[in-house]
Amino acid sequence: MSVLVLIEPDDELALQAVTLARSLGGPVQGISIGPADAPVDVLHVAQVDGSYAPGAWAAAVVQLVERLAPSAVVAPGSDRGNEVLAHVAARLDLPLAANVTEMRGDEVTRQRWGGSLLEEARLGEGLKLLTAAPHAFEAAAGRAGATESFAPALAEADTAVRVVESVGASTGGISLAEAKVVVSGGRGVGSAEGFAVLEELAGLLGGAVGCSRVVTSAGWRPHADQVGQTGTKVSPELYVACGISGATQHIAGCKGAKKLLAINGDPEATIFAHADYAVIGDLHEILPAISAELRKARAA
Template sequence: MSVFTIIEHDDGVVPAACLQALTIAGELAAGDTVEAVVFGPDPGLGSVLAANGVTTLHVVDHELVTDYSPEIYGESLAQLLKQAGPAGVVAAGTDRGNEIMAQAAARSRLPLATNCVAVTADPGAWTLTRARVGGLLLEDAELTASTKLVTVVPGPGDDVSASPGASGLLTQTFVPDLAADFVHSRLVERTERGSGVTLATARVVVSGGRGVGSSEGFAPLEELADLLGGAVGCSRVATSNGWRPHSDQVGQTGTKVSPELYIACGISGATQHWVGCMGAKTILAINTDPEAPMVTRATYAVTGDVHEVVPAVVAEIRRRADIRAGRRPALA
């Protein structure tokens, strides 16, 4: 039996997470067909999908399927699954992927395993491993259902752009049966984020916690982040004390970051925070407590007060830049 996958796209750009889900769908199909589902008109995904082993593209077409709506997308998927009866569906564990799958699962009364890190097809059931608490715990589970629904944790990778043209892909239009008064949420406003370094995509994140002590205390961290072309983050303590907005919070209930370098200033490294930054390639911890979990898990550590260490690092970067530029360095 075939395995379906959902392709989210933003103006024809397919996120890496969806291609990763597609790869796993291919493994689970084990020789059977992999079929993709796209909502709204096909922006020319054919060649990208065909190159990744997809044989059929189901295009969900309905006058209500325009902007994203969780209930409409979920109901449409549920109806498609009822008609096509695939062995399973693999979607990306993105906010939207999890939301569509939860809606479809609820409406189909099927079980759903979200945020899987491994899935194998065994006779009768899929054996899987899910990430809990941002990946700090792993849950092994068995999924038994007529159609098995899973989402997979996104990994690092590059987005792919659609390229219109012949692909040999079979395209099938699916028109869901949606009443005009179908209960749903309507997207009424969308504001695009301006360009610039964001916490989620920054190469360097300079983050502060309890040890920073106040909102003013973040000034040297801002300066260091500026010098390194990075973004400023913070721990939950900094947010609850009102030192930083919640949008700066790194952690399980904030943003999960995976920069080249994460500089943790005065952050003890509780579980809640650790799961937000453990994806960083390198971690530098600055803390007065050499036994703090953040220090013992970091790649590099400095023992000391962030109020002394961070300004000294900023001064040292400036001094070396001045030397490189042939200027006489300012006296320390």
């Protein structure tokens, strides 16, 4: 039996979903809405007109499932992947395991608490519906196989909810999600004005400023700057956590960082258990010293 995987064009998470699909054994078939490129044995391209409509995507998946009778359907653990597969699960009245990190037979391991906790669970008999936890799998590589086109039959209700307008981001600067360096502040920064020393260092490094949930709840920074389970998930080369205690809510957002430097006045802070590098002391003294040192090094 084959495994069907939902492909979104140019989506790293979709390639990771292909890796989970391959681990289940059997041929891997893909479904994309419109053209895409993916290392699957056969890519079924659904001809669906117009903008994103979750119900239409789910209808296409369900119709292909009926034709191919796969053992599992895997989607990327993205907003759309989780959404479309939840629609499919509701339509087929089947359980859905979201953000799976591993599957063995009928058993899955999946993420809870944004990955701070794992759940081992059993999916019942029949078709398995899974989304692949982001960054739990390598991206699949290889050549694309054959492509087949099909036109799903859509009811009016399938397209009742659809994107009617897409608005570009108006903010300038480097986006938090894509920055190579994130300088992030927590309660220890003390005030909105206190972020000036973080801004200065981030500016020098061509990075972005982030913050913890405490900071956005206090109104010191906008929610768009929040790194965490319910904020942005970041994966920079270096994450500088300043005055951040290290709650699971925050770690869920920054555990994708390659290296973590923690600056904190409390040597017992939990953040140090997640850090590669530690500086103990007052961030309001340390950050200006780092900025000055960087300037000095560049002038030399």
